[in-house]
Amino acid sequence: MKIAIAPEFRNQLGLPSVKKRVLQRMVTAKADLRCRHISIWAEHRLKGKKELTVISTFPTSWISKYSIGGFSKLDPSIQKGLSSAGALIFDFEVMSRETSDQFAPQVLKADIGRYAVCVPVNKFVDLNVAVTFTFDVEPQSIGPTGTEPIMARLQQYAHSLVKIEFGELPEHSKTSDVLTKREQEVLRAVKSGKTYDEIAEILGISKWTVVAHIRSVKAKLGTVRLSDTLTEALARKYIH
Amino acid sequence: MILHVETHEREKYAKQLRSYFRLRKKVFVDQLRWVETTDGDIEFDELDVFPCTYTLYVDKNDEVLAGARLIPTTQMTLLERWFPELLPEDMSFKSPTIWESSRYCIDGVRSGKKLSSGAKRANLAINIGNLDYALRVGITEFITVVEYRLFAMSNTFGMGGQILSEWEYDGMRVVCVMISITEENKALADKMRVFL
Numbered sequence: 312m313k314i315a316i317a318p319e320f321r322n323q324l325g326l327p328s329v330k331k332r333v334l335q336r337m338v339t340a341k342a343d344l345r346c347r348h349i350s351i352w353a354e355h356r357l358k359g360k361k362e363l364t365v366i367s368t369f370p371t372s373w374i375s376k377y378s379i380g381g382f383s384k385l386d387p388s389i390q391k392g393l394s395s396a397g398a399l400i401f402d403f404e405v406m407s408r409e410t411s412d413q414f415a416p417q418v419l420k421a422d423i424g425r426y427a428v429c430v431p432v433n434k435f436v437d438l439n440v441a442v443t444f445t446f447d448v449e450p451q452s453i454g455p456t457g458t459e460p461i462m463a464r465l466q467q468y469a470h471s472l473v474k475i476e477f478g479e480l481p482e483h484s485k486t487s488d489v490l491t492k493r494e495q496e497v498l499r500a501v502k503s504g505k506t507y508d509e510i511a512e513i514l515g516i517s518k519w520t521v522v523a524h525i526r527s528v529k530a531k532l533g534t535v536r537l538s539d540t541l542t543e544a545l546a547r548k549y550i551h
Numbered sequence: 552m553i554l555h556v557e558t559h560e561r562e563k564y565a566k567q568l569r570s571y572f573r574l575r576k577k578v579f580v581d582q583l584r585w586v587e588t589t590d591g592d593i594e595f596d597e598l599d600v601f602p603c604t605y606t607l608y609v610d611k612n613d614e615v616l617a618g619a620r621l622i623p624t625t626q627m628t629l630l631e632r633w634f635p636e637l638l639p640e641d642m643s644f645k646s647p648t649i650w651e652s653s654r655y656c657i658d659g660v661r662s663g664k665k666l667s668s669g670a671k672r673a674n675l676a677i678n679i680g681n682l683d684y685a686l687r688v689g690i691t692e693f694i695t696v697v698e699y700r701l702f703a704m705s706n707t708f709g710m711g712g713q714i715l716s717e718w719e720y721d722g723m724r725v726v727c728v729m730i731s732i733t734e735e736n737k738a739l740a741d742k743m744r745v746f747l
Binding site (some may be wrong): 390391394395396397398399400430431432433459460461462463464465466467469470517519520522523526527529530531 | 555557558559601602603604621622623625626644645646647648649684686687688689690691692694713715729731
């Protein structure tokens, strides 16, 4: 079992720390999404052995409840999220009225966010991850950034965090980091300031195919914002 | 009624899922002959074992009139597994916000009256159901392989999407389509809900 914590998004001396790149991405996500906390609960197999990895920005007092209080069996993000395909949203105010267990009231008492969005990241049987973001306000009331709605950004951040932490497992070779020739062409055109419509016309493809290429590149590079995608592609020398 | 069944809810909606898998057998095995293997009276493939979401349109007896299976393209998809040649050249389509809709089928006998557009109510229900789910979980595009007939039906609602490729299979026109979740689609869905 691996536990890495950065209470309030800061690594602290004496506590098992979160990888620098993962923490940087969490800090970016917090600013972009206006979330309170981010937590990763990952069940995976390494050489046939079941492993658990927990990475979290929750206060230590809250995290300790998972080992001492057995909260992992009550936390709906873990119980439902690990076996879901789509994101799940929980309102702990409502849950505290409707369920008898102590989890929701304790969430509210700990003041770690009234709402939680759990984004599952499933890679067959080898890696099942529930990435949870907590919020003070209803997540879907948070407006889009550019054309990206909040829930789409949550999906992208969750996948990018998992990608940074776990990298590409051999089983996922089909999602290799290498950009295709077409993806590089699209990215170069974006860098030169062309709009998606212009790129579509130049390359003789539809606008939505251009959009899909960009999404594919983001997934491969583990980025969310277009500016970060270009920076990462330049750093890896996919474009010049 | 439109249902979205997540993996952890399969037990709760066992009756409806069983009905959906029976409908799949009727459509994909008996009628279209796209699938050869079955498990008794149901059609259930290897992708159903992994996390996915089902959009189901059910009647008051919980019998499924239409259904579709939704899978994030970051997982293994039907398109990648069986139809990779249908994707535009050099394209992976793997993104957490692009999902595949597959095993889309309608009960031709019980799927309700045709709307004035000629399309079936059950077809509209699945289109709206998929759109609602997309908005809820952050899906930006669906990619799907369907009979041209179903694509044309969805197109009458303005929700058909864009054809990426097409071919003929056993004398039938089949298309690979991308459906973007846009403001226009949302507005159209809201207008069409009254027909459900």
